[in-house]
Amino acid sequence: MNDPNIKNIKFLHSGLLSPVKKWGAKWSLWAVHLVTSCCGVELAHTYASGYDAERWGTLNFGMMRQTNLIIVEGTISKKMAKALRMTWEQMPDPKFVIVMGACGLEGGLFWNSYHIVKPSEIVPVDYFVPGCPPTPEGLMRGILALQKKIESGEAKATAKYQPVRLEEVLEIKEVKERKPPKSPVKIAEKPEIKIEPRDVEWEFGKSFVDELNQKLAGAGEAFITDVNRVYIRTTKERFLEVAEKLSEDFDHVKSVNVIDVIHEDKFIVEYTVSSYSSKELMPVLVTISAEIPRSNPRFPSVIDIWPSADYQEREMYDFFGVWFENNPAMGEKFLIAPEVETPLRKDFKIPQPNYVLGGESE
Amino acid sequence: MKEISVELPVEPPVEVKSLFLPVPPGLMEESYKKDELVIFVGPQHGGSGHMRIIVRLKGDVITEAIPDPGYVHRGMEKLAENRLYLQNIPLLERPAIMDCANFNLGYVRAIEKALDIEVPERAEYIRTILAELCRIGTHLYDAGILSVFLGHTTGFMWPFAMREMICEALMRVSGARITASYIVPGGVRRDVGRDVLEYIKEVTFFIERKTKDFEKIFIMNPVTAARLKDVATISKKDAIKYGLVGPFLRACGVEYDTRAVEPYGAYDQLSWDVVVADEGDSYARFLVRVNEIAQSISIIRQAVSILRSMPEGNVISPDIAGKKKKAKKKEEEGEEEEVKGPSDVRGKLYRYYGRLTLPPGEYTTVTEAARGTVLYTIVSDGQSTVPYRLRVVTPGWLYLKGFMESLKGCRLADLQAVYGSFGYFPPEADR
Structure with a gap:
């Protein structure tokens, strides 16, 4: 009785008004707007003029208080799970849940991610629509199946598959035990991270790097790694000095990156900067890098020089636990859920795929 | 009017703590003292994709907007470190x-940069066509979402009807409505036939005609x-300072x-214009994207007519298919043969x-997505068959700072319009 799925159906199928209730619920399945992930694109197509799901009385609606159906569109992250539950709780009874996409079933493409949960653990699900993403026809099939469930009171799968026995189909007398295939994923145990100068045909770059090296005056060493790519190696102490000198030409940060080199016990912090104001420097990406020890990951923040680095520094704090001094938001999780700790460090392991049917993943 | 401040002992509601709302410490107390409202917009809201914006209001004018992203964060950078280079294509x-x-x-x-592969010309043109189709599709998608935000439901139906044609074109090219995974290192997965090219050209005429209706x-x-x-x-100075990207930067x-700036694909062989506006307001951002649709249509038509005159086949680089080695062997034996890549x-x-x-090394590319x-x-x-580290910085993540700064001084009722004009798509920003 506590199962909300049974409670909903029981409510619809009881009392004198039961036919009216069933009819009303069946033809007014209003779905709350909960585009949790990329499947939302196909959902939008389902409700737009191409497929026009309104023909079956279902309509996408903004507020959860006036709806009775959640279509979970894809992945539910750890952060979103709470929002999903709260949305579901605020909806009036009777209410239904359709989960769309492979991510909602078993995780799909993101099955071993550190940041996803299965929607079926959070809300009671009526129907799953598999696919990555499912087509609008597939989603419509899920909604029609739900309508049938409301009418008849029992959930039925819309497709049935007969178990196939290899012996019968291929006329094989006995199925040989086969060796599991070898995983093609090869991860080096002691990898070398080396970023070295390369000889490329780039006339402007050679003079530019010479000028840059003069300007830096020993604060860092600049070299060309590719056409339009310049790399500057410096130290943590002199990083701000280099950034200050570069900020005359380069006005924004395109990427903040941290590389965890665990076997050498260090982090490499990289800022990739570029220019919008100078036409000839537009294609040039300059990467400034410095190494910091893994045990004391503190780094000077550049948000006073380049405000555009702010959110990416906070992201790197989430991912690696690198503390950017002077960034006022340090210490608070920004992008990921509070319970996940430094997921992108190399010693944070995620489940590995298993290539043997029926075996357990590592 | 003169403001009067009264020192009263104030306490923010307990929900701020019990629901783990990500409010910066001291913000609630400070806003209470200044007679400001703090409003939480989202994560469940009428837009596409979900995020929370913590908005501080003075009257109904926004004084500060603090983002709370990550509701669609799926940890792609970590996943990519555990998968083959090939498996990362659909993931990314x-x-x-x-x-x-x-x-x-x-x-x-x-990847091509790292392996130093040259892509066959035909594949470059096919890639360009596909990229432009997706660009039109995304611009139309965001136009639809913008109209939902403004409460204009008809404006949602029109671009999505146009998108249906783009989905059909992608389906004829790759087999999938939206997730094509069509571009692989060294070229594209298979050749595009003449009939499909004709269809793509028809789609551009359809979209051009319908965009005129949509304009009205x-x-x-x-x-x-x-x-x-x-x-x-947003002023030009601020746009540069906060590192805006794409059409939103060009609108400033x-x-x-x-x-x-750094041409890839076949863009340097086709003639097209960079669409720029000076106003920097929401309407300019929207119009820049509308005008980019026209540019993309012109690029597609040029590419289709060039592809028509090109011999079919040869869309994968021979380096990838291992044909170079064979050719080298033959060359040593004295036979010379033109190396051609496979078509599939x-x-x-x-x-x-x-x-x-x-x-080993570090390879960085920048690409203009929609x-x-x-x-x-x-x-x-x-040594590994997986990347040691893969960094993805998406446009949504780059312009989030500018988006939040631009909200300052707007009215609360305009928040939806600004959100829609940026086409902010959290799955893209959070990765």
């Missing part, structure tokens, strides 16, 4: 599936203009388009790419 188009070709293109180009209904609608004009204006008067990789993907290893610059950095150790 998931941030913005309507923009699949551009997102694939950036990643694949980084939504784009030039006085209500749309009234909701968007002079809302959330900065002529920066990665396709023109179906069924051979793992043979070609399964044991792909990149030489919403702006997408940057990929692959760090390889030279």
